[in-house]
Amino acid sequence: MIDIDVLIIGCGMAGLVAARKISEANLSTMVIATGLGSTVLSSGTIDLIGYFDGGKVRKPMETLDEFISQNPGHPYAIVGRERILQAFQEFNEKYDSFTRYEGNLEKNLTLLTPLGLFKPTLLAQSSMIRGTRENLEGSKVLVIGFRNLLNHTPALIAKSLKENWEIDADYIKLDRSETQPVQLALLLESHSEEIIQSLNEHNLGNYDYLALPPVLGIRRTREILSEFEDILGAKAFETMSFPPSVPGLRLQQLLEQPCIQNGVEIRLGWRAVEIKTTKKGCQTQIVENDSKQEISSKAVIIATGQIMRDEIIASEKDFQGSINPQILEYLKTDKEMRLIFGGKSFENIFVAGSALSEKNMTGLGTALSTGYASAAEVIKYLKGN
C-alpha cells in the first residue's frame, strides 16, 4: 500500500499549485488523476475577475470586495484578499522557466482574441503580453496566419482591428498544410528559422507589430518570438486562441515541471472512488483500469475540477455520502479549506479549484488562489506553521 503525507486528487492548476507548495515544505506528496482537466484545455491566460456586473473589469483587486459581497459563497470569499494576492505574487515569482507569466496585479490586460476583440485577463504568457489594446492603438499591425490552421482567421482579426478599434491592420496567410495548433507548434519548435525565412518571400513593408496565433513552439517560445522579430524587423506577439490552445498546454507543463523536480509522483489514469477518514488519516480507494488499490495519507486535497469530475464517496465513522457528484454542484469548505459535508468539517480532507465554484463563476485565478490556500492550510495542519 502507498503511504504518503498528502494525496492530491486532480492534476489541474489547483492540484499542481498545491502539490508544489506542499512538496516544498518537505511533505511527501502524490498527485493522482483520471486525466488532464480543463487547465490544459483553457486559453492559458489567468483571470482573477474579467467581467462583473455586465461589464469588463479594469482593476480586479479594486472590484474584489464588491464581487465578494455580491457572491459570498465564492471561493474568493473563503480565501480572502490577502491570500489571493500572495498566491498571485508567488506564482509570478516562482513559475519562471521555458515560459513565464506577466501582468500587473492591479490592472487587467486587454488581450487580442481570435475574433479581433479584446478580452480582460490578469496574467498572460510573456509571448502574448504585447497584444494589448493600449499597445496596439496608433500602430500598424500585420496579422500573420497559416492557410489551413483551424479556428484562426487573420482576415477577420485585421478587419475587426480596423473597423472596431481603428487600428491600422493588414494580414497575410502563409501556405502551410498543418491544421492543428499543436502540430504547428511542434514543427516551429524544431524548424522555426526555415519557416520564418519563407516569410521573406513576401514583401512585408514596415509594421510595428506582427500578430501571430499562439503556435510559437511549446518550450522554445521566447527564442522563436525573437527569431521572428530579428528576421522581420518588427515586434511580435501571440494572440489568444480558441481552446484547446497551445498556451494551455504550456501552462500544464509549467505547473507539472517543478512538481516532478521536487519528487512528486504524478499518476494519470488513476481514479479516486472512495475516501475513508478517521482522525488518524485517510484511506483512499483508487481504481486503475480493472485493478484497485489503496493510498494511505495524513491528508487529502480534492482538486477534481468542475466539468470532468468523477464521483467520490467520502465517509467518516458515522456518515457516508457522495462528495463529488457528476452533476454541476459545487463543494463547500470552511475558512481553513476543509471540506464541509453533512453540516460538519472533515478534519483532514481539503478542497481546491473549480470544484468549489458556484455555477460557472470560475477561472484559473480561482484554481490558483484555492490551490495555494489549501496547501497553506494542509502545511499548517501537518507541521503547525
Ligand SMILES: Cc1cc2nc3c(=O)[nH]c(=O)nc-3n(C[C@H](O)[C@H](O)[C@H](O)COP(=O)(O)OP(=O)(O)OC[C@H]3O[C@@H](n4cnc5c(N)ncnc54)[C@H](O)[C@@H]3O)c2cc1C
Ligand atoms: C475551454 C475552456 C477555456 C477556459 N479558458 C479560461 C481562461 O481563458 N482563463 C481562465 O482563467 N480560465 C479559463 N477556463 C477555466 C479554467 O480552465 C478552470 O477554471 C481551471 O482550469 C480549473 O482548474 P482545476 O484545477 O480546478 O480543475 P481541472 O483543471 O479541471 O482539473 C481537474 C482534475 O481532476 C481530475 N479528476 C476529476 N475527478 C477525479 C477522480 N474521481 N479521481 C481522480 N481524478 C479526478 C481530472 O482528471 C483533472 O485532472 C477555461 C475552461 C475551459 C474548459
